[in-house]
Amino acid sequence: MAKKNYLVTIDRNRCKGCELCVHACPKQVLAMSKDINEKGYFFATVVSQPDCIGCKFCGMSCPDSAIEVAALDEAEVAGGI
Numbered sequence: 466m467a468k469k470n471y472l473v474t475i476d477r478n479r480c481k482g483c484e485l486c487v488h489a490c491p492k493q494v495l496a497m498s499k500d501i502n503e504k505g506y507f508f509a510t511v512v513s514q515p516d517c518i519g520c521k522f523c524g525m526s527c528p529d530s531a532i533e534v535a536a537l538d539e540a541e542v543a544g545g546i
């Protein structure tokens with residue numbers, strides 16, 4: 466069976482830089498940016514999208530609901546989303 470792919474989206478301007486999501490991710494998909502958002506916080510970013518297993522621990526850990534995880538079907542992946 467083909468590996469499922471996931472798209473992780475972080476709303477950088479909702480992020481308060483707590484790093485909870487970075488530590489919650491078992492696959493090191495997320496890291497903190499060296500840039501700041503419009504609130505002045507270092508925000509979380511996606512650094513290793515293909516390693517995501519879709520567990521959603523990141524989204525569940527975020528106190529600001531800044532993270533969404535969506536499953537992509539093969540057609541979407543092939544289409545180059």
Ligand code: SF4
Nearest residue numbers: 490517518520521523
């Ligand atoms: S869904 Fe799971 S594997 Fe993917 S970025 Fe979030 S915590 Fe990491």
Ligand code: SF4
Nearest residue numbers: 480481483484486527
């Ligand atoms: S858990 Fe949410 S607020 Fe905290 S760093 Fe991650 S995205 Fe930002």
